[in-house]
Amino acid sequence: MMVSNNSTDCSVDDNFKYTLYGCMFSMVFVLGLIANCVALYIFGCTLKVRNETTTYMINLAISDLLFVFTLPFRIFYFVARNWPFGDILCKISVTLFYTNMYGSILFLTCISVDRFLAIVYPFQSKTIRTKKNAKIVCLGVWLTVIAGSVPASFFRSTNAVYKSNNTETCFENFSSDTWKTYLSKIVIFIEIVGFFIPLILNVFCSTVVLKTLKRPITLSRSKVNKKKVLKMIVVHLMIFCFCFIPYNVNLVLYSLMRTQSFSNCSVKAAVRTMYPITLCIAVTNCCFDPIIYYFTSETIQNSIKKRNRPSRKDSRYSDTFVTENFIQHNLQTLKSKIFDNESTI
Template identity: 60%
Template sequence: MVALYIFVCRLKMRNETTTYMLNLVVSDTLFVFSLPFRAFYFINRQWPFGNALCKISVALFYTNMYGSILFLTCISMDRFLAIVYPFASRTLRTKRNARIACTLIWVVLLSGGLSASFVMDTTSYTNNTIYCFENYSNLQWKSKVSKVVVFMTTVGFLIPLMINFICSMRVLQTLRHPESINRGGQLNKAKILRMIVVHLLIFCFCFFPYNVNLVFYTLVRSQVITNCTVESVVRTIYPIAFCIAVTNCCFDPVIYYFTSETIQNSIKRKSYAVRKNTLNTTIDNSVNNRNYSMNKITSLKAKFIIEESTI
């Protein structure tokens, strides 16, 4: 919610990167609304909220996870174009094209997530217990669920993973060019390397375990793999990988900060304004109480004038 406030109310300048980030914030926020229902379900192992809310909860989870993957991929591609092809990509890297890309992603996410959750029977009944998106029969896994998983994993994870990796490698190759080795270039290089590391770490940590385990889980449930040891390991890892995938909502604000100088400057301006008000109050009190010398007050003012010019 803080990130949403900054994007909507604090940022005066928006570019294509902040457009992707704003959509990432919306995706995270929608998913967070479904977390209380999921928390209740996993604690009580009972879903009392009805079939429709189960379908919506399932759709929001996959919309968030694969939406995060696709929006992060857009950010990676935008950074790749800006660094590797800075002049040729000017006409391509526009806010209008970013909005078009985000619209297409939302169409794919909502049509895929909602259609998959509403076509399939997301609730199941065992011993008077209602499960949400669990305990499918092996027949259901073979006929419907396995096909949905193959599509989601391929389009929503494998292809974006390859794009992110290729874009990052190309950016790193570009940074090795001699013309980028100067004082200004080194500073920019450090920032770009930091962005790439943070981006790839979050991407791999959050999404790799769940999607890889989901493939093996599907093979086990579809009885393609019948080894009992593999089945036991996959079933044990599944809820852990699920929780790790959900943590992308916690790590996304790190990406907002480290990949956007606009956000950093906005936070710095806010911090500067608070400290300036504190300084003015301190000076007023000091003058009234004669606790500070004029040299001390002048020094404090000079410090904030310099800081203001840098911001």
């Protein structure tokens, strides 16, 4: 709530964020912990064959769990409005938050690009789409997100607040100078590398894949497999756009506000009110990522649906990329008849 009409001296009552954060982060902790532990169990114990896509998914699940494990500290902070755990743990918590968010964005982008190569260039990309190259890409993603997140630990992340009693804040109430000197530069890097470039890649890859699926030669393929690919694309884009676009757009505006690039009180009120809401939406990606695993992997679907009725064919011939069967359907007619129930990713 705006309490001053002076463009150079206005404030917003955003204390509702602590209740919102506490409730939302508690829900994300429970759901995210269960969903990602189940996903890792399936990846580690159920899938007999792993390819480059499952490599990206495993790293995505690990990224989600690392963030989930820090949530109890954040939840305590939001409820008590005090951070008694020290500056180092505050830095670790914040670093893992941004590592998870932008790691998730980049791993989802890897899955999108991998699907693009498999459908649009199924034969030319065979030498590129390997498990070894996928591991190298994952290593590059981890190094990139850590390089963008760790700089937040270069300065003190906790600040003392003196009211009726001494309390500590964690990654809050930074001065305009801190924003101008450090935080704005971090925001610029993570927004360009961690959001805008991946967003362009995701939209481009999905658009080209959709156009490829509409070609006459493609329309003659299996309609069932085509529906699976379309479902993968729709679910992928919906989760990507819902979780990440609102927060990252608002983060740019929030950074401009904190560096005093604009001083309109109405705009400040809107940005500061939307910031905690969009951040809560962003952290739900920990819960939504397993949905991508489910829709992308028929093997995971079979593991859930047929847990007590294992199929010999499914356990022996699992985890082949669905789009490869889709593109090469007419060239592998005999194989398709023999392994009609083959589990795919």
